[in-house]
Amino acid sequence: MKNILIILCFITGLNTAFANEGWLNILNEGGNNKGIKCTQAIQNAIEKASKNGGGTIFFPAGEYLTGALTLRSNITIHLDSGALLKFSENFDDFLPYVEMRYEGIVMKSFQPLFYAKDVENITITGRGVIDGQGKVWWNEVYRIETAKEPLPPTKYQTMWEEQNKGLYTEPYYKRTVDKKFFRPSFFQAYNCKNILIEGVTFQNSPFWTINPEFCDNVTVTGISIFNPHSPNTDGINPSSCTNVHISNCHISVGDDCITIKSGRDGDGRRYGKATENVTITNCTMLSGHGGVVIGSEMSGGIKKITISNCVFDGTDRGIRIKSARGRGGVVEDIRVDNIVMKNIKEEAIVLSLFYDKGTQVEPVTEKTPIFRNIHMSNITASNVNKAGQILGITEMPIQNITFSNINMDGKEGFTVNTATDVEFHDVKVNAIVGSSFKISDSKNIILDNVGSSTAIKGVPVIKLDNVSNALINNNFPFNPTDIFIEADGKDTKNIFLKNNVLNNVTTKIKKGASLDKKAITE
Incomplete structure (x- = not known):
């Protein structure tokens, strides 16, 4: 027994020496x-x-x-x-x-x-x-x-x-x-x-x-x-x-609280190193310009990102994806899920290619930024200034964006401009100023079971201007609504309404002066 104790003490001493x-x-x-x-x-x-x-x-x-x-x-x-x-x-x-x-x-x-x-x-x-x-x-x-x-x-x-x-x-x-x-x-x-x-x-x-x-x-x-x-x-x-x-x-x-980047302009493209395979989860963000932000330095590309189970309370913006002409790079394959926002001073959600540059259209080159395949779901937001904004550029519209199971209360609704393949499923935006969904210069749009419980007299819930190929279906405004859809623009066409219950709506469709008579099919 004495020998065993000596051996144990020796081993313990060695371990302590190595640890120290x-x-x-x-x-x-x-x-x-x-x-x-x-x-x-x-x-x-x-x-x-x-x-x-x-x-x-x-x-x-x-x-x-x-x-x-x-x-x-x-x-x-x-x-x-x-x-x-x-x-x-x-x-x-x-x-x-x-x-x-x-x-x-x-x-x-x-x-x-x-x-x-x-x-x-x-x-x-x-x-x-x-x-x-x-x-x-x-x-x-x-x-x-x-x-x-x-x-x-x-x-x-x-x-x-x-x-x-x-x-x-x-x-x-x-x-x-x-x-x-x-x-x-x-x-x-x-x-x-x-x-x-x-x-x-x-x-x-x-x-x-x-x-x-x-x-x-x-x-x-x-x-x-x-x-x-x-x-x-x-x-x-x-x-x-x-x-x-x-x-x-x-x-x-x-x-910004968390920002994903990959280099600026020519220097970023020269290194050409994307940020990819990123998970962000279970975080709380208070003061900050943005909760989770992608860009604007994204010239090397950003892809395969998930953002989940986060709370933003008091940030200027919630989810923000930003870039501009001259940056180049591709932002793609982004998933955002299970987010709660409150007291957002600007937009709850932003996808913008107009971050810090001018508005002049440019040829498509390696300097042209691309946003595509971005999907957001299960989001609750209250006391926001604006629900969301999608803003593409003429030469490269933002592509393949979906929003599902989203509830927002705030001053303004969603604005979509210069985008393609954008879908809203089970999205409620209770705006107190303007339309809940304002879409322009875009195509391939689905508005499925969307609406607002704060319908404003004289203001449409959905406003379309120069939109082609849109499906508006499965909508049932529960509260009395003055105007459900307003459509205008000479390029508006192939707008289809299906499976909508609009008994509580005074004016189902308000047609603008430049709208083609065959643009909308009920």
Whole structure:
């Protein structure tokens, strides 16, 4: 028995030794938890663990201050409950400039607060808080943007210009490039794989918060992000990434909560790396320009995305898919399901190819953006400003869109313009201003069991203008309705009404002056 106990103690000692070898308490590695800057101690601990094949850098409770950190393969940053890791307010602590991506453009600029390049198996986890102290970065942008006269360049602007000679962007982006000051993301992994971010809280990001670029197998789960009203402080922005899983997150930020991207214009097309195989589920979004957004930097393409079981309360928009002429790229195979929205300041749903460019029609080229195969279902929205908007471009209408089992209460209804193969099934939009469904310059439309319980006198529930090939069926307005359909436009044709019960309607069809007499078949 004595020999067995000795053997067990020996094995236990070995296990403890091996465990301790891969577990580095930062307080034992030269760091301190009194708020005194310890960048070098933290980086040295990362390098030490890396030389041993990897390990965990452990931050016990307390306050830590650091500059930019470079992560290596097989490294875990673990913040215990009560640990606060703050990043420096001194821009010099984010030098030298590194290769990074800013708003879809690859360049050299400030090192992201957490930066990783060409590595694998990196983790940030725990129950602690990480503070980017972004206000100094926001203030510098504000100082540059609001100057009434040209300012002498700072050393950072001079460095940026020297290290980015030959960088080309489209003319419309000149205003941004001319700042020569590009804030770092909070976390940017560049060309990495196997990333896990779990449990921690991020706050006060200088720029985008979680921003993997050109990465594979990214998991972000159970984190909270809090950024105040501040410029470009998006929450989670995977760009040109594959196999991304975002779940159980709580986000309240100064810009979009979650945004899927893949590069901007020619630079994005040059890399040609799509973001694909993305799941977003079980998240709550409060303040933010958009709940879940796709684009506008989508020149590499975005496909095979699911968004489910999320709540948006107080965001400017809910689901937003945006691009513009010149971007190029294809957004396709998108599924949105089981979403609840409330207090949406603008549109609950937006699909728009008019994000930030003009209206002039262009030839179809690699610069032409494409939206297709997008399907949304089981959505409830209340107190929204506008139910939804689909806005295509003449040379490339938005294609193959379906909405099913949707209930919305708000000021305005759905607007569809320049789209093809759009279907509404079991969609109720209780608008108090204008038509619930306003469709123009579109074709191949199905309106199946749609309606409104807030019919407005003199305003049609459905308004068609230059619409061809439409089926309006299985509709039964329960409440007294003044006008059910209004149709106009010389190109309106092949409109079929079938299986509708319109006993509660005063005027079933109001025909405009330019409508062909044979355009509608009952």
